[in-house]
Amino acid sequence: MLKADEKLTQNSYYAASVQRTESHPPLRGDLQVDVCVIGGGLAGISAALELQQRGFNVALLEARQIGFGASGRNGGQVIMGLACDIEVIEAQLGYEAAKQVFAMTAEAIALIHERCATHAIDCEWQAGYLNAAIGPKKAKTLEQWVEQMRIRYGYEQQFIAKPEVSSWIQSNRFTALAYDPLSGHLHPLKYTLGLARAAQSLGVQIFEETAAQRITQGENALIYTDHGAVQCKQVVLAGNVYGTTLAPGLDARIMPVGTYIIGSAPMSKARANALIPSRSAICDTNFVLDYFRLSADDRMIFGGRVSYSTVTPMNLAPTMKARMLKVFPQLSDLQVQYAWGGFVDITMNRAPDFGRLANNVYYLQGFSGHGLALTGLAGKLVAQAIAGDAERFDVFTRLKHHNFPGGKLLRLPALVAAMAWYRLRDLLA
Numbered sequence: 001m002l003k004a005d006e007k008l009t010q011n012s013y014y015a016a017s018v019q020r021t022e023s024h025p026p027l028r029g030d031l032q033v034d035v036c037v038i039g040g041g042l043a044g045i046s047a048a049l050e051l052q053q054r055g056f057n058v059a060l061l062e063a064r065q066i067g068f069g070a071s072g073r074n075g076g077q078v079i080m081g082l083a084c085d086i087e088v089i090e091a092q093l094g095y096e097a098a099k100q101v102f103a104m105t106a107e108a109i110a111l112i113h114e115r116c117a118t119h120a121i122d123c124e125w126q127a128g129y130l131n132a133a134i135g136p137k138k139a140k141t142l143e144q145w146v147e148q149m150r151i152r153y154g155y156e157q158q159f160i161a162k163p164e165v166s167s168w169i170q171s172n173r174f175t176a177l178a179y180d181p182l183s184g185h186l187h188p189l190k191y192t193l194g195l196a197r198a199a200q201s202l203g204v205q206i207f208e209e210t211a212a213q214r215i216t217q218g219e220n221a222l223i224y225t226d227h228g229a230v231q232c233k234q235v236v237l238a239g240n241v242y243g244t245t246l247a248p249g250l251d252a253r254i255m256p257v258g259t260y261i262i263g264s265a266p267m268s269k270a271r272a273n274a275l276i277p278s279r280s281a282i283c284d285t286n287f288v289l290d291y292f293r294l295s296a297d298d299r300m301i302f303g304g305r306v307s308y309s310t311v312t313p314m315n316l317a318p319t320m321k322a323r324m325l326k327v328f329p330q331l332s333d334l335q336v337q338y339a340w341g342g343f344v345d346i347t348m349n350r351a352p353d354f355g356r357l358a359n360n361v362y363y364l365q366g367f368s369g370h371g372l373a374l375t376g377l378a379g380k381l382v383a384q385a386i387a388g389d390a391e392r393f394d395v396f397t398r399l400k401h402h403n404f405p406g407g408k409l410l411r412l413p414a415l416v417a418a419m420a421w422y423r424l425r426d427l428l429a
């Protein structure tokens with residue numbers, strides 16, 4: 001378990017605004033199932049649900065509680081595309097496969113709607129997303145990107161030039177915007193818990209406070225926990241960066257990077273609507289970016305900042321508030337009620353990393369801070385693969401990934417140096 005992570009979850013708006021009605025007792029004793037899924041985040045829950053729907057008998061092990069990891073704490077922004085530019089996929093797999101991947105990211109959003117409707121999950125969906133450029137150079141790049149994505153990927157967004165920006169956001173910080181009506185935002189913990197409820201109602205056996213400690217691979221894999229073992233024919237690893245190392249080779253390809261969020265006190269609806277009249281989620285195009293949105297109860301949920309240490313930053317609430325005031329100086333009177341954070345699992349090229357460790361051991365990782373929607377589709381793809389149709393899963397497994405340079409000890413300094421460069425680039429743009 002990442003050190004200090006405990007502290008980071010303690011003051012989360014999401015945890016404070018849900019009632020956990022289901023409890024899932026820990027595993028006690030041995031169990032035999034078709035598939036064992038490790039990790040109770042959106043990737044693992046989605047895989048478990050899709051597998052159970054296909055007739056497999058599934059157990060899901062979660063070291064802490066459902067939604068303890070990134071899925072229960074994120075910015076709530078459901079965004080088309082990947083963390084990396086689509087050109088990264090195109091360079092490796094070619095244009096046709098890149099188009100297929102991009103279409104799958106749209107499918108991932110549609111899947112959220114489908115699941116909310118089928119399983120009656122109320123997670124406060126709000127449509128609309130604005131990509132925001134700071135400075136003329138970035139505005140130009142954004143305009144060109146909107147045009148390119150329309151022509152080459154059929155992705156329709158509305159470019160909003162400087163004179164119109166103020167009618168979309170009450171802030172002087174941004175030079176241009178791109179509006180995407182299909183992306184949007186939601187309450188991530190409500191969605192995660194709702195999906196787990198749906199999986200359980202279909203027959204998935206969920207065990208909380210049950211960490212997988214070790215796996216013995218083979219035709220029948222064995223997964224050892226503190227109080228019992230699970231024997232299964234197939235395994236899905238979806239533990240992100242939050243757990244015991246089960247596959248050291250995979251760990252070297254991802255890096256935990258901390259990111260932080262504050263939740264303000266509620267505002268009046270009129271004040272909230274004046275800030276962002278479309279109530280879209282907003283993310284700037286900087287490398288070290290700010291991402292923010294209004295909650296359904298009219299709080300500002302403002303995220304940003306990154307850290308390469310697992311130590312919780314000092315003065316998290318005031319430093320994050322200072323970031324928020326750079327965008328909305330008019331909110332200086334607004335109290336910060338919540339401050340929390342979590343880790344994203346970034347890969348070197350920011351493309352997702354899905355694959356197999358053995359014929360019957362699958363993994364899903366490397367969502368690189370852009371996994372709220374894609375995790376859901378990843379779970380579906382892995383279930384399709386286990387059920388015998390791996391065509392779409394294998395589009396992703398063809399992507400090449402590299403270890404972070406320097407091995408376990410040196411990868412952090414190497415990354416810090418790289419990030420310092422990107423930060424400088426943001427400042428100079």
Ligand SMILES: Cc1cc2nc3c(=O)[nH]c(=O)nc-3n(C[C@H](O)[C@H](O)[C@H](O)COP(=O)(O)OP(=O)(O)OC[C@H]3O[C@@H](n4cnc5c(N)ncnc54)[C@H](O)[C@@H]3O)c2cc1C
Pocket residue numbers: 038039040041042043044061062063064065066067068069070071072073074075076077078079210211212213238239240241242243244246259260261291303341342343344364365367368369370371372373375
């Ligand atoms: C602060 C923050 C903001 C973010 N904002 C956004 C956003 O706005 N939009 C977006 O698209 N993405 C965002 N992300 C990223 C997104 O949340 C993740 O990509 C996604 O939730 C990953 O889901 P997951 O299921 O892979 O992992 P997780 O949700 O982290 O789940 C992994 C689970 O596995 C469990 N586990 C680990 N090891 C074991 C083990 N050995 N045995 C049993 N259980 C184990 C952990 O306890 C954990 O609950 C953000 C992430 C963070 C942290």
